[in-house]
Amino acid sequence: MTTYRIAPSILSADFARLGEEVRTVVASGADIIHFDVMDNHYVPNLTIGPLVCQAIRPHVQVPIDVHLMVKPVDRLIPDFAKAGADIITFHPEASEHIDRTLQLIRDNGCKAGLVFNPGSPLHFLDHVMDKIDIILIMSVNPGFGGQSFIPQALTKIAAARRLIDDSGRDIMLEVDGGIKIDNIGAAARAGADTFVAGSAIFGQKDYKAVIDAMRVQLAQQAAQ
Numbered sequence: 001m002t003t004y005r006i007a008p009s010i011l012s013a014d015f016a017r018l019g020e021e022v023r024t025v026v027a028s029g030a031d032i033i034h035f036d037v038m039d040n041h042y043v044p045n046l047t048i049g050p051l052v053c054q055a056i057r058p059h060v061q062v063p064i065d066v067h068l069m070v071k072p073v074d075r076l077i078p079d080f081a082k083a084g085a086d087i088i089t090f091h092p093e094a095s096e097h098i099d100r101t102l103q104l105i106r107d108n109g110c111k112a113g114l115v116f117n118p119g120s121p122l123h124f125l126d127h128v129m130d131k132i133d134i135i136l137i138m139s140v141n142p143g144f145g146g147q148s149f150i151p152q153a154l155t156k157i158a159a160a161r162r163l164i165d166d167s168g169r170d171i172m173l174e175v176d177g178g179i180k181i182d183n184i185g186a187a188a189r190a191g192a193d194t195f196v197a198g199s200a201i202f203g204q205k206d207y208k209a210v211i212d213a214m215r216v217q218l219a220q221q222a223a224q
């Protein structure tokens with residue numbers, strides 16, 4: 001049976017109370033903390049770096065999933081690994097040498113993965129599947145929280161699921177952008193197993209109520 005994981009994105013958290021926010025969301029049932037890094041170059045927004053990752057690390061035991069929306073990529077990888085990242089993903093268009101960057105992430109002791117924008121083809125995976133621990137499908141264009149889910153992402157999730165199953169490898173399939181209680185089931189049905197949600201969780205009063213409701217949708221999916 002599929003193990004489903006919910007990964008709240010701290011992009012929508014209260015940054016003035018970040019330690020408390022991540023503790024609360026993990027106590028509410030989060031499996032992973034999703035950490036969005038934006039550089040005002042690869043994407044038109046500027047967020048947080050390794051110092052913030054290091055600051056939240058002692059507050060939670062769950063994996064920290066660092067989503068790099070930066071260009072260039074490589075220089076930041078050792079810094080995030082030292083800061084306590086468990087998973088590091090990057091956009092293939094942002095690295096000149098995808099194979100090298102994936103290897104660099106693994107050499108620094110983290111799980112490695114590629115992220116696909118809505119308009120980006122999956123063929124970047126063709127020759128590197130053996131270095132991939134996670135595939136992240138964007139269901140919004142990266143740069144901002146609170147955008148609407150792009151339904152075409154479901155087709156790409158299904159295509160990525162087929163690639164993973166054909167490879168026979170243990171690779172996580174994550175979806176990021178506009179995930180809510182009412183569409184998480186469709187994403188799971190398409191083949192995703194890990195669900196990033198920012199505004200749907202941190203934007204709300206009761207994190208546990210949202211995460212529980214998401215799990216109900218996932219359980220229904222699993223039972224079908």
Ligand code: DX5
Nearest residue numbers: 011142143145146178198199
């Ligand atoms: C977008 C980020 C997402 C975003 C998700 O560039 O990668 O992780 O924070 O936020 P919501 O769930 O609000 O779309």
Ligand code: ZN
Nearest residue numbers: 036067176196
């Ligand atoms: Zn993200």
